[in-house]
């Protein structure tokens with residue numbers, strides 16, 4: 001069985017497109033070496049990431065990512081086991097999500113982007129997980 005982990009975090013400071021590209025290149029190289037696949041969504045200063053692979057590799061990578069100073073407030077959204085990969089072709093798929101697109105996926109209107117994750121009530125599905133669900137079929 002393969003393990004997966006999904007989390008949301010907040011950037012610690014504004015990250016440029018160039019820095020994001022560098023982060024992604026490094027992530028893709030590293031992930032290829034340990035057969036971890038997944039997806040990273042960047043949405044208005046928040047990161048939403050899905051990692052999948054052998055349990056020990058995913059746990060090790062997640063603990064490394066969690067210590068990264070480029071983001072903070074890391075909140076695990078979901079974890080579990082799956083027989084198949086959702087992103088078998090991607091060492092790390094990437095999507096920079098715009099407000100209109102996110103709100104279309106979530107079906108809300110008239111909400112400030114900054115409030116999107118703050119307004120979340122724990123009994124509801126976290127909106128970051130709903131966004132990820134749009135791309136990950138086995139969540």
Ligand SMILES: Cc1cc2nc3c(=O)[nH]c(=O)nc-3n(C[C@H](O)[C@H](O)[C@H](O)COP(=O)(O)O)c2cc1C
Pocket residue numbers: 023026027028030031040047049061064065066067068070071092
């Ligand atoms: C939002 C975010 C997502 C990241 N995702 C990955 C990833 O999927 N794989 C990875 O190796 N590093 C990822 N990193 C970077 C790691 O935290 C770390 O900097 C990197 O793995 C160090 O690589 P090195 O040990 O080869 O120098 C991510 C960092 C951030 C802030």
